[in-house]
Amino acid sequence: MRYICTSIVATLVLAASAVADTHTVFANDTSFAPDAIDVAPGDTIIWQYNSGYPHTVTSGVACTADGLFHGELQNGGDTFTWEVPLGASGDIPYFCEPHCPMGMDGVITVADPVCELTMTDVEGPYWIPGSPERSNLREPDDGPLLVLNISVVDQDCAPVPEAWIDIWHADADGNYDKNGWGYRGHHFADITGNSLLETVIPGFYPGRTTHIHVKVQGVSLNVLTTQLYFPDVPQNDDDFFYHPDLEVTVIDEDTDGNMQAEFTFIIDDPACQADLDQSGDVNVNDILAVIAAFNSPDPSGDATLDGWVDVNDILAVINAWGPCP
Numbered sequence: 485m486r487y488i489c490t491s492i493v494a495t496l497v498l499a500a501s502a503v504a505d506t507h508t509v510f511a512n513d514t515s516f517a518p519d520a521i522d523v524a525p526g527d528t529i530i531w532q533y534n535s536g537y538p539h540t541v542t543s544g545v546a547c548t549a550d551g552l553f554h555g556e557l558q559n560g561g562d563t564f565t566w567e568v569p570l571g572a573s574g575d576i577p578y579f580c581e582p583h584c585p586m587g588m589d590g591v592i593t594v595a596d597p598v599c600e601l602t603m604t605d606v607e608g609p610y611w612i613p614g615s616p617e618r619s620n621l622r623e624p625d626d627g628p629l630l631v632l633n634i635s636v637v638d639q640d641c642a643p644v645p646e647a648w649i650d651i652w653h654a655d656a657d658g659n660y661d662k663n664g665w666g667y668r669g670h671h672f673a674d675i676t677g678n679s680l681l682e683t684v685i686p687g688f689y690p691g692r693t694t695h696i697h698v699k700v701q702g703v704s705l706n707v708l709t710t711q712l713y714f715p716d717v718p719q720n721d722d723d724f725f726y727h728p729d730l731e732v733t734v735i736d737e738d739t740d741g742n743m744q745a746e747f748t749f750i751i752d753d754p755a756c757q758a759d760l761d762q763s764g765d766v767n768v769n770d771i772l773a774v775i776a777a778f779n780s781p782d783p784s785g786d787a788t789l790d791g792w793v794d795v796n797d798i799l800a801v802i803n804a805w806g807p808c809p
C-alpha cells in the first residue's frame with residue numbers, strides 16, 4: 485500500500501506533465517539579457533557571466549533580497565543555476581547586488597500550470613449503464629492482478645472531489661460479461677480526487693490490444709469516455725484505438741505480471757457552467773438565457789458546452805440549480 489500516498493502536488497505535476505525547459509540569461513556589464521523570461525514550474529534557469537565587474541543573481545525587488553535564491557558570477561565561465569519550484573507562480577523579480585542601482589534587474593514570470601484534457605476514446609459496444617458501486621472487480625483465482633491508482637483533476641489542474649468513475653473491461657481471457665456485472669463497476673474518488681481500482685489485467689479481445697474502458701464525470705454534466713492501455717504491449721501498435729497518451733504508468737510489476745499502476749484523468753469540469761449569466765446563482769434567469777439562445781450554437785445558452793443549445797441545456801440548468809460553489 486506504500487504507493488497509494490501520492491501527494492496532490494506530485495499528482496498535479498504528473499497531470500501537467502510539461503517537459504521542463506532550460507533558459508539561459510547572460511549577465512552583462514549592467515544588465516541581464518534577456519531581462520524578462522517566461523518559464524514553467526520545474527524549468528531550469530542558468531545565469532552566465534558575460535562581461536563587467538562581478539555580479540550576483542539575487543531574488544528580491546527594489547534592490548532588497550528576499551532570500552529565495554542568491555548566486556555569484558565572478559568571472560568568465562561562471563554560472564548560477566536555479567530550478568523553478570513546482571509550486572511557484574506569478575512574477576519572481578531579481579537583481580544584481582552591485583549593479584542594481586544602475587538598473588541591473590530582471591523578472592521571471594512563471595506560467596500557470598496547464599492541464600490538457602485526457603483524450604476521449606471510443607465507447608465500444610459493451611457499456612451497460614447502472615453498474616454496481618464497487619472499486620474491487622476481482623473474482624476468485626483472478627490474475628494477473630491490477631491495482632490502479634486513479635486521480636481526477638480538472639482543466640485547471642484542481643482535484644475533482646468525489647468524481648464518478650465507471651469501469652468495464654474483458655476478463656483475463658478477453659471475454660466481456662454481456663449479461664451480468666462481471667468486471668463492471670463504478671466508484672467515487674475521495675475528496676482529494678483520488679481512488680483505487682482493484683481488478684484483473686484484461687485479456688485480448690479479438691482485434692484489440694488489452695484495454696480498460698472508463699467513464700469519468702465530475703460535478704458538471706460532461707462525461708469523459710475513454711480507454712486505458714498498458715505500455716510495451718506489442719499489440720498496441722496494431723490497435724486502431726490505442727494511443728500512448730492513454731497508457732497507465734507502471735509503478736511496479738512482479739514476475740507473474742501482477743501490476744501496480746497509476747493514471748490521472750484530466751476532465752473538462754467547469755465549476756457551475758450552468759450559471760450562464762455568471763450571476764453566482766443558477767436560477768430562472770439561466771433558463772431564460774437558454775430559451776433566448778434555443779436551437780442555436782450561441783454559447784450564451786450552452787450550459788453543456790457541446791456547441792448547441794437545446795433541452796439538455798435546460799436540464800443542465802435544473803441539475804445545477806442553486807448557488808454556485
Ligand SMILES: [Ca+2]
Pocket residue numbers: 758759760761762763764765766767769770
Ligand atoms: Ca445565473
Ligand SMILES: [Ca+2]
Pocket residue numbers: 785786787788789790791792793794796797
Ligand atoms: Ca448544449
